[in-house]
Amino acid sequence: MNRIVGERDIEDSPFDAADARAALTDMVRTRRFDERAVALQRRGWMSGYPPYEGQEAAQVGAAHAMRSDDWLFPTYRSNALQIARGVPMSDILLFRRGFPEYHSDHDVPVFPQAVPIASQLPHAVGAGMAANYADEDYASLVCFGDGATSEGDFHEAMNFAGVFETPTVFLCENNGWAISLPRERQTASDSIAVKAEAYGFDGVQVDGNDPLAVRETVEAALDAARAGDPVLVEALTYRRGAHTTADDPSAYRDEEPDLPEWRRRDPLDRFTEWCREQGVIDEGFVDDATASANEELAEAVAVAEDVPRPEPADMFEHAYGSLPPEIERQRDEAEAFAETHDTYELDR
Template sequence: MSKADNIVRVMSPGGSQVTDHSVSAERARSLYETMVLARTFDEKAVSLHRQGRIGTYAPMAGQEAAQIGAVAAMPDRDYLFPTYRDHAMFLQRGVDLREVLLHLSGEGNYIDHEDPADLTTFPITIPIATQLPHAVGVGMAAKYKGDDVASLVSFGDGATSEGDFHEALNFAGVFETPTVFFCQNNGYAISVPRERQTASATIAQKAQAYGFDGVRVDGNDVFAVYDVVSEALENARNGGGPTLVEAVTYRKGAHTTTDDPSKYRDESDAEDWRLEDPLDRARTYLEEEFGWSETDEAATQEWATETVREAVAAAEDHTGLDPGEMFEHAYADMPAHLREQRRQLVDEPQVDH
């Protein structure tokens, strides 16, 4: 049996451990706290979109363990290539929440403050799978230079149907690049279920065709994801070449704030363990192993709510955008209806319309 046929777990879905695990109390708490922050942020972002305060948002609720476990395994010097759904990856990476929100409201992003020479957290990509060849290229460059780094690229199950996925894995296999391909298999690519995406039994097994290991991990088990990704990154840095990690998880919410999943999916189709909340599982583990109390829980929830509230206030205090600018650069002679709109918005905004 190859590694790709098993699923790696630390926590059993119903609670308690299935494998020996040596995570420290400090790390376990910190991973859980970031998961709570991510969930709180996610819920707030959905409501900010509903109120017209940010643009379209791709919720990640249900995928916190996969995203946070993977990034927690990365030293700062390793390169991260995230996607449009990876907000929790940014939080674990230490990117300021205010910056994440500014980006979502169309006002630049953290990259604006980065010296390109220090850039290790790349901007999100929206075109599916285009970031995979980039991650391989950066890994190849690092290998040529003899740098002790690896790159981790995140993508979804749908991305595995793109040419870029196959080209990237092929190159990585041939040139043994220090790349971890981190697939969050959340069951759907918008409305397309995993079964319609590929006839392979697993996504992890695809690695075999390119000459390297694929590993399937329970993506709702933050400790298992952390272990699997740590090992894959270490192997990559030590000259062992790439690994494909399939983190099996479930998107609890909609594809984006402009989607209605009730039109195409029935949650009873997913295996029960995939529907189990990754936060509940981590909290149960903390309670069983480290005496996590109701007071700890209440304090964490309060801290997360307050941190998100402050970040929203800080982002909305930012006055970088001039609303008048949206009327510029399109017409040499502005049509009458736009002149009227500009008058209402820019010239006489106090008038009641």
């Protein structure tokens, strides 16, 4: 198991000033999305939302490491990764309002985000097996939290990836908490990365609050995966806020966790300071990026609000080529219920 820690000088990094500015821009964009999404949920615009404040660096760095043809398998907290990868903000907002995911016609190779814990991991390995069968060169990146490593799907996916040498990178954002359960109560292993050894491939830890360190690590992992060597990447970060907007973290954790400062510190503040120290941004850079992100967000909200609500029968439309009788009965019941009961309007 190797470990890469961030905050090297730009001259000692494989990336240049333009790479750093691109990472910081996406960190600002995704932080503003997270803040706006929480505010929208609080006024009833959506039913629930999982904040990711503090995890932008890990997600942005991973997004920038992917090739355009690599497939992303996100979990429910991977919104920053999807946005940095090119998924429109309006698509993610619509999903949170209960609409079908990926309403737009974007061409980003990404699966729908998985809300059940760890269910997307076998899907990513299956896509990797398909790449091998079809002699394709893409890799799959699957994202999950430390809590997902306690699920059977995690172990099954890791075992299949090792046995069949699939082009899969497992990206664990170890944010310290699985809702209210700390990592030390998830596993007796010294780390999550070390678990890869049991399945015959490499695991690596990385400073998940440095986007360039994450990008370097995930790029190397994706290259190895395409060559038939899957990799487990453990990005060490911290969930600064609540598990979801229905959660109160003050009920189960202290304000100052027993973690090193580099892992607890706000990654956006930390990377902004580093960029200034390295001379790759000027004083107005973050303000300009924030203003641009605010404009993008306003447009995304407007787009989401203009999409008509789906009809109840729409959920059956793409489930089967030809609906089985039982599913037809369920569709008819849903339509009849909608016709005889008042529907509600989402608060705009």
